[in-house]
Amino acid sequence: MAPRQRGGRERRRLCRSESIFLQLYVGYFPQACSDESTMSRGIEYLLFQARGMVDRFRLLARGGDGGNGCISQRRSRSDRQGRPDGGDGGTGGNVILECSRSVWDFSNLQHHTKAVRGGNGLSKKQTGTRGPDKVAQVPVGTVIHLVRGERPSFTVNKPTRSLDPWDIPDAVDDSADSSNQKNKDGINGYEAERERSNQWEKQTYPSACSKARFSNAEDSDASSIQPQVDLDENDQFDDDDEEFWEDEEETEEEALDADEEGEEDDIQYSVAEMTRPGQRLIVAQGGEGGLGNASIGRDVRLSKGNRQEEVARLSTGQPGTESFLVLELKSIADVGLVGLPNAGKSTLLSALSRARPEIADYAFTTLRPNIGSLTYDDYLSVKVADIPGLIKGAHENRGLGHAFLRHIERTKVLSYVLDLAATLNGRKGIPPWEQLRDLVVELEHYQEGMTKRPSLIVANKIDEVGADEMYEELKRRVQGVPIFPVCAILQEGVPDLRVGLRDLMDASDPQGVDLSKVIVD
Numbered sequence: 001m002a003p004r005q006r007g008g009r010e011r012r013r014l015c016r017s018e019s020i021f022l023q024l025y026v027g028y029f030p031q032a033c034s035d036e037s038t039m040s041r042g043i044e045y046l047l048f049q050a051r052g053m054v055d056r057f058r059l060l061a062r063g064g065d066g067g068n069g070c071i072s073q074r075r076s077r078s079d080r081q082g083r084p085d086g087g088d089g090g091t092g093g094n095v096i097l098e099c100s101r102s103v104w105d106f107s108n109l110q111h112h113t114k115a116v117r118g119g120n121g122l123s124k125k126q127t128g129t130r131g132p133d134k135v136a137q138v139p140v141g142t143v144i145h146l147v148r149g150e151r152p153s154f155t156v157n158k159p160t161r162s163l164d165p166w167d168i169p170d171a172v173d174d175s176a177d178s179s180n181q182k183n184k185d186g187i188n189g190y191e192a193e194r195e196r197s198n199q200w201e202k203q204t205y206p207s208a209c210s211k212a213r214f215s216n217a218e219d220s221d222a223s224s225i226q227p228q229v230d231l232d233e234n235d236q237f238d239d240d241d242e243e244f245w246e247d248e249e250e251t252e253e254e255a256l257d258a259d260e261e262g263e264e265d266d267i268q269y270s271v272a273e274m275t276r277p278g279q280r281l282i283v284a285q286g287g288e289g290g291l292g293n294a295s296i297g298r299d300v301r302l303s304k305g306n307r308q309e310e311v312a313r314l315s316t317g318q319p320g321t322e323s324f325l326v327l328e329l330k331s332i333a334d335v336g337l338v339g340l341p342n343a344g345k346s347t348l349l350s351a352l353s354r355a356r357p358e359i360a361d362y363a364f365t366t367l368r369p370n371i372g373s374l375t376y377d378d379y380l381s382v383k384v385a386d387i388p389g390l391i392k393g394a395h396e397n398r399g400l401g402h403a404f405l406r407h408i409e410r411t412k413v414l415s416y417v418l419d420l421a422a423t424l425n426g427r428k429g430i431p432p433w434e435q436l437r438d439l440v441v442e443l444e445h446y447q448e449g450m451t452k453r454p455s456l457i458v459a460n461k462i463d464e465v466g467a468d469e470m471y472e473e474l475k476r477r478v479q480g481v482p483i484f485p486v487c488a489i490l491q492e493g494v495p496d497l498r499v500g501l502r503d504l505m506d507a508s509d510p511q512g513v514d515l516s517k518v519i520v521d
């Protein structure tokens, strides 16, 4: 097989970054492109962006197919004709998402994730092995949207490799009652399930339906019923299957975009949320194994005419289910720091907690959310999220746009970080009260009512010359929310801010920012 071309994907990503770069440096900083150092920062930014955080991810998950049932005759001297003794195929593995603290985005995932096929049944009524599950780790705060397929279901957090009696080779129960029950269920349900899966295959893989592996009963050749020896030679992990998956992967990956756009109307939003480490969610189920001829012979009366075809159909393992999901990361923090670029949010986060985000004197240093932990004397731990800077017009995709706001969607408290020094000493920035207005407008554009949640204002850079007067002016212009003068860089005012945040979380009637109480020229 020809090596797979990854170039297309790389190129696409850089193009997106380039467009952001242009918006930033030509739109937001009109004079910037003439400045060499800003250009080099821009390039640095591009590189960051190219390997930036993956907080939205399209995932096509497919459960492993069930193994085929075995067709085998056991003969002995006393029984020349022999008895059917082929075991059932094993169930395919599930695709499971596991919530974990050890990953912070989706960069470890593969767009196509498939679990392993169940093992084929063996002679002497031995059931095939269960296909191992494919477990993919996702960060805490992952929200799952369903584009296509079955709704995912949570599973008990236990090792999924543990086998039930049907999965243990040689564990076929001979007692009439239980085996009949199982096989009746299996066979009755089998017809309907098979019909459903045939339709599913035709819809999902019209081209692949012609492949032998996906051939349905009508197409299947009687020669596909192999004696035991041949079945044993079949690889349990099905090389053809792998190849098929890889061949399809490149084209399907491109199709994922189109699919998502095309099916946007049908998306079921937030079908599940993963908020606790260790939580497990089955997103695609493994298929049931096919029946061995020991089960078929015992429970199904086969008509003479199409006996072989019927046996072939019943012994073929069912395909695993497939689902197309969009995963989104919404960080879970108690306090969200919002501010314009360069306001000092990252510096403040490092003063409040042990987090060490990148700090620099240029805009958009922060390209991904940082989360720090603030611990009080009574061991209450509060999570604080620092998100990339917002600018006026972010809802029109200026700057880094609105995407990062999802990380503070669930915070209990908002902390507006305003730069008192933005207009001081000849700087051409925005006065703090206008910064506040712009931030409130952007947050409301993102989610109506977001600014009603408990809020406080951090008046940062109080150490700068002229900042005291600016702080007094800010207090005069903004009413209704507490304002804390802080010098994040020297950690001045930070202990009071810690207390203020705690009070806000404990307060019975805390208030958000009301723009009617903000005086702007």
Ligand SMILES: Nc1nc2c(ncn2[C@@H]2O[C@H](COP(=O)(O)OP(=O)(O)OP(=O)(O)O)[C@@H](O)[C@H]2O)c(=O)[nH]1
Residues within 6 Å of the ligand: 339, 340, 341, 342, 343, 344, 345, 346, 347, 348, 358, 359, 360, 361, 362, 363, 364, 365, 366, 367, 387, 388, 389, 460, 461, 462, 463, 464, 486, 487, 488, 489, 490
């Ligand atoms: N004088 C003074 N400078 C500060 C203070 N806090 C932060 N700064 C400086 O302001 C600049 C920006 O700080 P950051 O913490 O990176 O600002 P940010 O809001 O995270 O910026 P983005 O990543 O662009 O969103 C840095 O040069 C800091 O050293 C402060 O209290 N006083």
